[in-house]
Amino acid sequence: MKHQVLFGIKCSYKDEKNILKAIKGYLAQFNRTTSTVNKGSMLDARLPYRIKQFHWNLNKEKGTWFELFPNQDLDNKYFSENHKECAWLALALFHYDFQGYDEKESEKFIVAMLDSTGFAYEILLETDNKERIKGDAAS
Numbered sequence: 001m002k003h004q005v006l007f008g009i010k011c012s013y014k015d016e017k018n019i020l021k022a023i024k025g026y027l028a029q030f031n032r033t034t035s036t037v038n039k040g041s042m043l044d045a046r047l048p049y050r051i052k053q054f055h056w057n058l059n060k061e062k063g064t065w066f067e068l069f070p071n072q073d074l075d076n077k078y079f080s081e082n083h084k085e086c087a088w089l090a091l092a093l094f095h096y097d098f099q100g101y102d103e104k105e106s107e108k109f110i111v112a113m114l115d116s117t118g119f120a121y122e123i124l125l126e127t128d129n130k131e132r133i134k135g136d137a138a139s
Contacts, residue, residue: 001107002126004093006133008086010120013070019088019117020055023068026116032057034068045132049073062109063101065093080124090114090121091133 009019020034027033037043038053046054046069054069071079071089079089092110095101114121125133 001092001094001110003096003128003130004091004126004133005110005123006080006125007090007092007114007121008071008080008083008124009088009090009114009117010085010122011087011117013072013087015119016070016088019068019119022117023055023057023113026113027057030059030061032059049077049079050075059100059109060098061100062106063095063098064106064110065091065095066110066113067091083124086122086124089124 009015011019024033034055034057036053036055043051043054050073051069052074054067056065056067058065068088068090069079071083071086073079078084080086094103094106127133
């Protein structure tokens, strides 16, 4: 996979708790958990999309950053307009420069985490661009 991979999770907005519970269960086996951001500069970095919160995990041992956020924002704008069936999006960043990064193991870690949710998902976009994916780049 490339540096940034945007996944669309085929579910409803109300599935947030179930998705998060499954992800936390998966991460627990690595003594990891998620963090939730609901204010501040990390949330502002998602502008012009205004979201209530997002969940993230940084796993230096695997060289991965993962965040879960809604496809539809507070103003009813879609991050990925062409994938409205994906109420939640997951952005994975693979940090090739992290000491623990191993391509196969790092990809396996992210895929297994998504599989743990029990929801279908698809890759909407992959890029090696270092600039954060913004908006409907996934169309």
